[in-house]
Structure formats: C-alpha cells, structure tokens
Amino acid sequence: MLGEFLHILAAAAVSWILFVAVDILFKLPEAGGVSGASAIARDIQAGGGALSGGTMMGNIVCSPDASAGTLLAACGVYVAGIPGGLLAAALVFIGNRICHDPGYAGTTGAVLATFVVYAFTLVGFAATDFIAGMVIAILTIQGLSHTHASRLLARLWRFRQ
Amino acid sequence: MIALYVVAVIAVFGVVRATLERNTGRKLPFVNVMNFAVAGALVLLLDHPLALVAAVAYFVGSTLEANAIASTYAGGDRRG
Numbered sequence: 001m002l003g004e005f006l007h008i009l010a011a012a013a014v015s016w017i018l019f020v021a022v023d024i025l026f027k028l029p030e031a032g033g034v035s036g037a038s039a040i041a042r043d044i045q046a047g048g049g050a051l052s053g054g055t056m057m058g059n060i061v062c063s064p065d066a067s068a069g070t071l072l073a074a075c076g077v078y079v080a081g082i083p084g085g086l087l088a089a090a091l092v093f094i095g096n097r098i099c100h101d102p103g104y105a106g107t108t109g110a111v112l113a114t115f116v117v118y119a120f121t122l123v124g125f126a127a128t129d130f131i132a133g134m135v136i137a138i139l140t141i142q143g144l145s146h147t148h149a150s151r152l153l154a155r156l157w158r159f160r161q
Numbered sequence: 162m163i164a165l166y167v168v169a170v171i172a173v174f175g176v177v178r179a180t181l182e183r184n185t186g187r188k189l190p191f192v193n194v195m196n197f198a199v200a201g202a203l204v205l206l207l208d209h210p211l212a213l214v215a216a217v218a219y220f221v222g223s224t225l226e227a228n229a230i231a232s233t234y235a236g237g238d239r240r241g
Contacts, residue, residue, distance in 0.1 A: 004163050036231025043186025061193045062228040064221060071197055072217055075204040079213045088213060095221035099228050131201040132164035135171050138197045142190035143175055 007125050011133030012140075015070050018116060019109055019137065020156065022066035026105035029056040029157040033101050037062045044146045052157045053150030057142060063101035064092050066109025067141075071134040073113035078127035085114025165205045172198035185234050189227050196223040 023029075029052040032038030037058030044054030060067055069092050076088030089110035096106050117130045141149045175195030182188045200220040204212045 001163065008164060008167060034228060034232050035235040036228055036233075039235035040186045040189055040231055043184050047184070047187060057190055058231070061189045062224070062231055064224055068197070068220060068224070071201060072213075072220065075201065075216050076213050078204060079210055084213060088217060091214070091217040091221070095217065095224065098221060099225055126164075128162075128164040128205060131205060132167040135168050135194075135198050135201050139171050139174070139194055143171070143178060143194035146187055146190060 004126075004129070007129040008132045008136070011120070011125060011129040012136040013133075014116065014120070015067075015074075015113070015130060015134040016137040016140065018113060019065070019067040019070050019134075020141075020153070022069075022109045022112065023056060023060070023105055024153075024156055024160045026066070026103055026108070027160075028059045028065060028103075028105060029053060029153060031055065032062075033059050033103065034062050034099075044150050047147060049147040049150035050154030051150075053153030054146070056153050056157070057146065057150060060138075060142065063099035063103075064095040064106040065103075066105045066113075067134065067138050068092060068095075069106045069108070069110030070113040071131065071138070073110040074117050074127055074130035074134055076110075077114060077117045077121065078131060082114055082118050085117065086111065089114065162205070165202065168198050168201045168205060172202060186231070189231055192227060193224075196220060196227070199223075 040058035041054035072088040073085040076084035179191035
C-alpha cells in the first residue's frame with residue numbers, strides 16, 4: 001500500500017519534469033495560442049503571478065499540451081501497451097487541430113511519455129501510477145497557487161531563453 | 162487501487178477551488194485540473210479497451226469548451 005503510494009509520487013515527479021520540459025522546449029510561455037490563453041495569463045498576472053508562466057498555464061487550459069499528452073499516453077499504455085500510447089498520441093494530434101493549436105507539444109509529449117511510461121512498467125511501476133502521478137503533477141501547476149506556479153514557470157522559461 | 166482514490170479526491174478538489182474562485186480567468190485552470198482527473202478516472206474505472214477513446218473524447222471536448230469560454234471571456238477575435 002505504501003509502496004504503491006511512493007510509486008505514484010515518483011511517477012508524479014517524472015511526469016512533472018517531462019511535461020514542463022517539453023512545454024518549455026516548445027515555447028508555450030512565449031505567446032498565447034488563442035486569445036483566451038492570453039486572457040487567463042493577464043488574470044494570473046493581475047493576481048500577482050508572472051505573465052510568461054501564466055501564458056503557459058493559459059495554453060495548457062486551451063489546448064491539449066504535453067501534460068495532456070502524458071496523461072493520455074499513460075492511459076493508452078495502461079489499456080494497450082505501446083500501441084495504446086501511440087494511438088493516444090494520434091488522438092492528441094487531432095485534438096490539437098480541433099483546438100486551433102498549430103504546435104506539436106501535445107503529440108511530442110504523448111510519444112515521449114509512451115516510451116517513458118512503458119520503460120517504468122518494466123522496472124516494477126504500473127501505468128496507473130502514471131495516470132495518478134500526472135493528475136498530481138497538473139494539480140501542482142494549475143490547482144494549488146497560480147501565483148507561485150506561474151513565477152516558477154517564468155523562472156524556468158528565462159533559463160530556456 | 163490508491164490511484165483511483167487519489168484521482169477522485171483531486172477531481173473534487175478542483176471543483177471546490179473552481180467554485181470558490183471569483184475571477185473567470187483564474188477559475189479555468191482549476192476546471193482544467195478537474196478535467197485531467199476525470200479523464201484519468203474514466204480509464205481507471207472502465208475496464209475496456211474503448212475507455213481510452215472515451216477519455217480522449219472527454220478530454221479534447223472539455224478542452225475545446227474551456228478554449229471557447231476563455232476566448233469569449235477575452236472578447237473573441239474581431240472579424241470584418
């Protein structure tokens with residue numbers, strides 16, 4: 001029981017690093033993909049947060065990004081192994097186009113996460129650990145403190161620049 | 162099945178935070194947390210290969226709705 005809980009926490013850390021790295025690599029904090037993402041960024045900035053971090057959070061809300069890709073790839077690996085994860089990546093690609101997102105952060109994140117999750121299942125992790133882990137990871141960015149999360153993302157974005 | 166309970170608790174937490182938040186722009190990330198949690202819970206609850214398609218359909222649909230709400234809140238794109 002404790003072992004499963006520790007697996008979930010470790011999976012959360014791996015998912016967090018994976019999706020933040022891919023999103024920042026694909027320059028999500030640079031500009032809002034749609035006008036709604038910029039509006040969310042402005043509101044987060046008005047609440048004391050950082051604009052570039054808020055822009056990335058707005059983009060996460062408005063289109064499936066690497067975090068969604070990681071979650072759905074973990075779901076895919078749970079249901080059908082690597083083919084399931086790659087099917088999830090294809091569906092994320094279609095989801096990006098539906099949401100008017102010209103980027104490839106979601107698809108790339110899903111393909112990478114498929115192999116990462118599968119590799120961890122070979123060393124004793126369950127794919128369900130990554131489903132719960134990714135939900136915890138997104139909670140730390142979008143659900144606890146927008147001010148602190150946006151400042152942290154802005155700091156990582158400056159590092160990327 | 163600790164994973165299912167973790168995901169369910171986070172879904173409820175997202176709903177509570179979204180309900181308590183007054184600012185529309187800052188409400189949407191909390192709704193986003195709930196969407197992640199519900200998509201995860203769908204796959205954990207439904208023991209069927211098509212659960213993946215259901216989760217993706219739910220997630221993309223809810224993201225498109227959040228996109229529409231946020232863009233309307235922003236004033237939308239002015240055309241013509």
